[in-house]
Amino acid sequence: MSTRNRMPYITYDMLIAALRPCQVISEPHDHPARLRWASSFNWKQGLIKEEEVVLVCKMEALPKLSQRYPKALIIAIAEEDAIDQNLSGYPNPIVVIKDDPRSSGLLQRLQNHFLAMQEWQMSMATQPTSGEGISRMLNASGHLLEASLILYDHDLDAIARGWLNPNTPLAKDYARRESEVLNDVSVFRNRSLELRGKKGSSYVEARTLSIGSGSSRYLCALFEDEPSAGQMDFLDMIVKQLADRLGTRTGRFEPTRYSAYTLFDNLVQERYIGAGQLEDYSENTHLPLDAEYRLICIKQRSDDHPLDRPEIMAALKQINSGMSLAVAYEGNAYALLYSKGVDSRLSNITIEEQLSSTLDPQRFYIALSQVFEDVLNLRLAYQQIELVERYRSRIDFEAHFVVSSEAEPHLCYSFEEALRFTIVSADEMDQELRDFSFSHTVLEKILVDDIAHGSNDAQILACYIYHERKATVVAEKLNVHRNTVLYRIDKIETRFGLDLDEGWARMRIMLDMAIYYGSFKHNPDKLKKLIGCDFSEFIATR
Numbered sequence: 440m441s442t443r444n445r446m447p448y449i450t451y452d453m454l455i456a457a458l459r460p461c462q463v464i465s466e467p468h469d470h471p472a473r474l475r476w477a478s479s480f481n482w483k484q485g486l487i488k489e490e491e492v493v494l495v496c497k498m499e500a501l502p503k504l505s506q507r508y509p510k511a512l513i514i515a516i517a518e519e520d521a522i523d524q525n526l527s528g529y530p531n532p533i534v535v536i537k538d539d540p541r542s543s544g545l546l547q548r549l550q551n552h553f554l555a556m557q558e559w560q561m562s563m564a565t566q567p568t569s570g571e572g573i574s575r576m577l578n579a580s581g582h583l584l585e586a587s588l589i590l591y592d593h594d595l596d597a598i599a600r601g602w603l604n605p606n607t608p609l610a611k612d613y614a615r616r617e618s619e620v621l622n623d624v625s626v627f628r629n630r631s632l633e634l635r636g637k638k639g640s641s642y643v644e645a646r647t648l649s650i651g652s653g654s655s656r657y658l659c660a661l662f663e664d665e666p667s668a669g670q671m672d673f674l675d676m677i678v679k680q681l682a683d684r685l686g687t688r689t690g691r692f693e694p695t696r697y698s699a700y701t702l703f704d705n706l707v708q709e710r711y712i713g714a715g716q717l718e719d720y721s722e723n724t725h726l727p728l729d730a731e732y733r734l735i736c737i738k739q740r741s742d743d744h745p746l747d748r749p750e751i752m753a754a755l756k757q758i759n760s761g762m763s764l765a766v767a768y769e770g771n772a773y774a775l776l777y778s779k780g781v782d783s784r785l786s787n788i789t790i791e792e793q794l795s796s797t798l799d800p801q802r803f804y805i806a807l808s809q810v811f812e813d814v815l816n817l818r819l820a821y822q823q824i825e826l827v828e829r830y831r832s833r834i835d836f837e838a839h840f841v842v843s844s845e846a847e848p849h850l851c852y853s854f855e856e857a858l859r860f861t862i863v864s865a866d867e868m869d870q871e872l873r874d875f876s877f878s879h880t881v882l883e884k885i886l887v888d889d890i891a892h893g894s895n896d897a898q899i900l901a902c903y904i905y906h907e908r909k910a911t912v913v914a915e916k917l918n919v920h921r922n923t924v925l926y927r928i929d930k931i932e933t934r935f936g937l938d939l940d941e942g943w944a945r946m947r948i949m950l951d952m953a954i955y956y957g958s959f960k961h962n963p964d965k966l967k968k969l970i971g972c973d974f975s976e977f978i979a980t981r
Contacts (some may be wrong), residue, residue, distance in 0.1 A: 447556035448473040449673075451512075454493065455534070456669030457552045458514070461542045464522050467512075467532035468781050468934075472760040474512060476553035495546045497538075498524065505529045514549075516542050527933070559583055563680040570599055576684070577601020580677045584670060586644075587613075587661040590681070595621045595657070603661070609641050613661055620645075620659070633665075642666060646678045647722075648685065656685070697723045703766045703773065706817040717814070726764050726814065730777040731879075733785040734808040734820040737772040737798065738828065750797070758793040759784060773824075775817065782884070785810050786936020791851045800850040804831070807853045811879050819875040823854040826867065830857040855947040881935050882951040899927045901952055904945055 451470045455463065475491045490510040498517040505513065509530040517524065518538045526533050536542055562579045566572040577588040581602025587610065588601040603610055612634055613620070620632055620643055632643040642662040647655050658681065660666075660674055702720045705712055712720070721728050737751055755765035755774040762784075764775040778784035787807065794805060806827040808820035834849065834856050858876065861867040868876065885897045899917065903924065906912045910928070914921040931937065937944050 447553060447560050448475045448491065449553070449556060450474070450669070452668035452672050454512075454669070456667050457549060458534075458536060458545070461545060462537040462539065464517065464535040464537055465526070466534055468783055470532040470760075471512060472762075476550060493549065495549065498535075501529070501533070505531050514545070516545065555583060560680070563684060566684070568685055573599040573681075573685075574601055576681065580680075581660075584660065584673055584677065585662075586666070586670070586674075588677075589659045589661070591621065591657040591659070593655050598656070609661055609663055612641055613643070621657070640665075644671070644674055646674065648678065648682045699724045699726075699764050699766050700768065702726070703764075703768055703775070703817070706815065707768070707821045709818050712815070724764060726775070727777060727779065728814060730779045731782075731785065731810055731812055732814060732817075732820070733776045733790075733810050734817065734824060735774050735776060735790060736806045736824045737794075737803055738806060739803055740801070754794065754797045758790070775814075782810075782934050783936040787851050787853055788936045788938065795850060798850060800848040804849060805851045806831070807851060809854045809876065809879065811875070816875060819872055822872055823857075823876065826861055827852050827854055827857045830860040833857075833860050853943065856943040858950065859943075859946055877951065877954050880947075880951040881931075881937070882948060882955055884935075885931065886955075896927050896931060899924055900931060900948065903928055904939070904948055904952075908939060 449457070450473060454474055455466070471490050473491060474493050475487050476493055488510075489508060490512075492508065492511040493514065494504060494508060494511050495514045496504050496516070498515050498521045501513065501515050512532045512534070513529075514534045514536060516538045517535050522535065522537065526535070536545070559579050563576055566576050573590060577590060577599055578601040581588045587603035589603065590598045590600075592598050605611070605614070616634055620634070632645070634641045634643060642665050644660045644662070644666060646658045646660075648658065658678060662670070666674070697720055702712075702724060717728065720726070735755075737755070751772045752765050752767060755772060756763055758774070759776045759778070762777050764777075766773045766775075776785055776790070783789055790805065790807065798805070806824045808823040808827075811820055831849075831852050834852055838849070854876070882897060882900075885900065889895060889897050895917070899913065899919075902913045902916055903910070906916070910921050910924040913919075913924045917924075928939065932939060939945055939948075
């Protein structure tokens with residue numbers, strides 16, 4: 440085993456779970472996919488990457504530490520008067536926790552956590568695959584997971600149990616309903632179950648380790664409380680380690696039948712996929728079903744510059760911190776990027792930054808759909824990519840017409856840029872695609888937050904666009920300070936990865952606003968929540 444592989448890694452959510460019981464004040468919008476704990480010698484020697492390193496410091500030491508290690512994730516311990524410090528100027532992802540008795544000895548606790556992970560990793564690699572050895576693996580895993588583990592064979596007979604005391608209420612409740620739980624596991628796989636008892640609820644997470652087409656093994660994890668995201672990540676690591684040790688593969692189905700390509704093709708061709716089948720695809724491709732998505736496609740500008748398929752596919756699999764389903768389809772390279780709650784991850788700017796070192800804009804370009812919800816809408820996003828391709832030459836002509844020969848070739852062409860051209864031709868989009876194209880907008884998200892928090896960011900944004908980005912005029916019109924306007928606009932741009940100096944971004948927001956204004960007559964509750972009266976009352980005052 441190499442030195443690098445002996446250094447255990449944890450996911451970001453596992454790190455947040457390891458910080459308990461500290462009070463987490465703020466978290467970064469973007470963070471590494473995996474993190475390691477090692478001495479500075481190890482990462483300086485290139486054995487691990489600096490961006491995988493976790494560092495801990497007091498808030499007053501943050502500037503110096505950030506300057507020295509600008510790529511590492513930093514946990515900053517802040518006193519009460521330093522909690523609201525602006526962190527936007529630092530290049531690092533930064534987690535801020537409150538300095539109180541719960542944070543005492545944090546550095547040592549985290550180090551012990553990583554050492555425990557390293558010991559677990561070595562134990563999983565060295566234990567024999569006998570019944571006794573598997574039990575020891577489950578015991579070690581269950582202790583770190585804080586859950587009881589049971590491994591079943593394909594006949595649903597228990598092979599081994601770990602960290603399970605049969606006299607506890609959790610074990611007794613599970614034993615009483617074991618056959619019911621296993622039936623759900625065998626049918627649905629990877630489905631969370633909640634067992635409601637007289638004194639509360641317990642939770643069961645199930646995973647499969649497939650040996651062949653005719654048999655499977657099942658791992659059940661029993662939790663006293665609803666498992667955290669960090670526990671779910673660690674459970675997936677346990678499954679992989681067990682699969683590697685037992686000579687099995689994870690997942691339920693044959694790769695050719697439930698592959699990323701098959702899912703992509705079925706969705707694009709609008710073949711029926713049931714809810715259970717979609718969960719099966721999710722399990723085998725690791726594509727979450729509760730995220731936001733954006734479809735991108737890499738295309739060559741001419742046949743003289745063919746795609747280097749292996750290099751391009753490797754790049755697509757790695758971008759967005761690995762949260763990408765990459766597929767070669769119809770001669771093009773596609774990637775379905777996904778994110779949970781971080782809007783800027785899927786922005787034009789972020790995508791372009793991650794692929795600019797791989798793609799020469801003189802030879803290739805990237806077509807992007809809009810951001811959307813529900814993976815079943817992939818077919819409509821695919822149609823948006825086709826529209827981008829159709830109107831790419833007009834986007835290029837506009838740039839040439841405005842700045843003549845000085846215009847640099849685009850790398851990214853977004854659907855938002857192409858949308859204004861499609862409006863001229865009424866037959867370019869059917870009603871379904873038209874509705875979809877305006878169903879998931881920046882404006883809707885801002886308005887939801889405004890209604891929830893009593894803020895007026897949507898009004899500031901509208902006024903800012905209407906008055907041609909003149910912050911002083913907006914401040915006068917809305918009776919707020921000019922700095923407040925600039926701060927709110929900067930927050931919006933940062934959250935969504937927008938640059939309102941770009942014409943396409945302003946155009947899209949203006950279109951969103953026009954559609955939103957038009958909806959007031961048909962949905963008066965929207966306006967009432969926003970300004971306190973419905974549309975008819977508003978008209979009566981004019």
